[in-house]
Amino acid sequence: MIRKRFDDSSCSVARALDEVGDWWSLLIVLQAMYGTRRFVDFQRELGIARNILCDRLERLVSNKVLRKVDVGEHGSRFEYRLTDKGRDLFPVVIALRQWGDKWNPAPDGQALDLRDRASGRPVGTMQVQDADGQPLTIRDVFVREEPDTRQTANRKTR
Amino acid sequence: MIRKRFDDSSCSVARALDEVGDWWSLLIVLQAMYGTRRFVDFQRELGIARNILCDRLERLVSNKVLRKVDVGEHGSRFEYRLTDKGRDLFPVVIALRQWGDKWNPAPDGQALDLRDRASGRPVGTMQVQDADGQPLTIRDVFVREEPDTRQTANRKTR
DNA sequence: TAAATAGAGTTGCATAAAGCAACCAGATTT
DNA sequence: AAATCTGGTTGCTTTATGCAACTCTATTTA
Numbered sequence: 449m450i451r452k453r454f455d456d457s458s459c460s461v462a463r464a465l466d467e468v469g470d471w472w473s474l475l476i477v478l479q480a481m482y483g484t485r486r487f488v489d490f491q492r493e494l495g496i497a498r499n500i501l502c503d504r505l506e507r508l509v510s511n512k513v514l515r516k517v518d519v520g521e522h523g524s525r526f527e528y529r530l531t532d533k534g535r536d537l538f539p540v541v542i543a544l545r546q547w548g549d550k551w552n553p554a555p556d557g558q559a560l561d562l563r564d565r566a567s568g569r570p571v572g573t574m575q576v577q578d579a580d581g582q583p584l585t586i587r588d589v590f591v592r593e594e595p596d597t598r599q600t601a602n603r604k605t606r
Numbered sequence: 607m608i609r610k611r612f613d614d615s616s617c618s619v620a621r622a623l624d625e626v627g628d629w630w631s632l633l634i635v636l637q638a639m640y641g642t643r644r645f646v647d648f649q650r651e652l653g654i655a656r657n658i659l660c661d662r663l664e665r666l667v668s669n670k671v672l673r674k675v676d677v678g679e680h681g682s683r684f685e686y687r688l689t690d691k692g693r694d695l696f697p698v699v700i701a702l703r704q705w706g707d708k709w710n711p712a713p714d715g716q717a718l719d720l721r722d723r724a725s726g727r728p729v730g731t732m733q734v735q736d737a738d739g740q741p742l743t744i745r746d747v748f749v750r751e752e753p754d755t756r757q758t759a760n761r762k763t764r
Numbered sequence: 765t766a767a768a769t770a771g772a773g774t775t776g777c778a779t780a781a782a783g784c785a786a787c788c789a790g791a792t793t794t
Numbered sequence: 795a796a797a798t799c800t801g802g803t804t805g806c807t808t809t810a811t812g813c814a815a816c817t818c819t820a821t822t823t824a
Contacts, residue, residue, distance in 0.1 A: 524800060
């Protein structure tokens with residue numbers, strides 16, 4: 449693969465994908481959001497190869513998406529828990545889930561029914577909004593050029 | 607890689623990642639949102655290998671995220687344009703961007719400044735909301751078990 | 765009109781990841 | 795004392811990715 453890296457990219461999407469943009473990382477985060485914390489459980493629930501899981505967990509920990517907690521009274525028992533940074537992926541995961549439900553519904557038409565604990569009503573549809581909460585499409589949005597960082601206009605910032 | 611596929615997974619996140627969860631697809635979609643449409647431009651802007659780009663474009667087209675349009679008057683000139691399905695990834699991309707900006711800001715602190723064309727104000731922060739638009743965290747949300755599809759309780763649906 | 769250039773891909777090859785299965789070492793049960 | 799469980803490693807095979815060179819139309823340029 450050689451897998452080109454984007455960690456120094458000027459694009460924050462690229463930088464984000466550099467951390468969670470592989471085939472497994474987001475699924476691991478999702479699983480963690482469901483409450484999974486232990487190595488074997490991730491392995492079982494996701495059906496991921498153990499060496500890959502190992503590698504992904506390490507990466508997520510080193511990127512501070514998860515933290516590794518020793519809960520083994522005396523070693524040999526660890527938990528991987530979401531950090532604030534990891535928890536902050538909630539909107540990303542939900543947006544992806546809703547996209548998947550809308551455009552690639554499950555064969556049986558069943559979508560996971562996420563609801564607000566307080567009201568019991570379904571979670572709203574993720575949308576890009578303006579400052580007043582009104583939905584925005586791509587066409588409603590433009591990129592404001594930064595008010596010139598220095599003398600040279602650099603248009604390559606994305 | 608062998609890359610395990612999730613296209614028949616019961617998890618819509620997994621199904622979504624199966625289509626756009628690799629290193630390049632979302633960046634291609636993002637680039638398309640910026641207005642890029644032609645092969646060489648994607649190649650140049652993203653710095654992606656041409657064979658990989660070729661493969662990714664084909665996949666995105668076959669998954670109906672992009673469509674390939676012949677604009678060559680007489681062939682040999684094509685454009686890849688977002689479909690509605692592709693455009694619907696807007697919230698995903700924006701959520702990712704905001705996450706990247708928040709937790710991995712660019713070295714120079716510059717984040718892309720997205721604004722609402724109508725008001726000129728910055729785009730709001732993506733958040734999971736309840737039916738009234740109130741923000742929800744992971745802990746505010748629960749999974750409602752489907753009201754029993756048939757006789758057997760199947761708890762493996764995620 | 766011939767030659768050069770551009771667009772959109774292919775092809776071939778080297779290298780790095782993903783998947784799989786077997787193996788290990790410390791701690792806990794049986 | 796033997797069997798399990800947990801969290802990994804190791805070795806090997808199969809794919810993917812990156813890179814560079816090449817191809818085939820179609821459009822420009824000289």
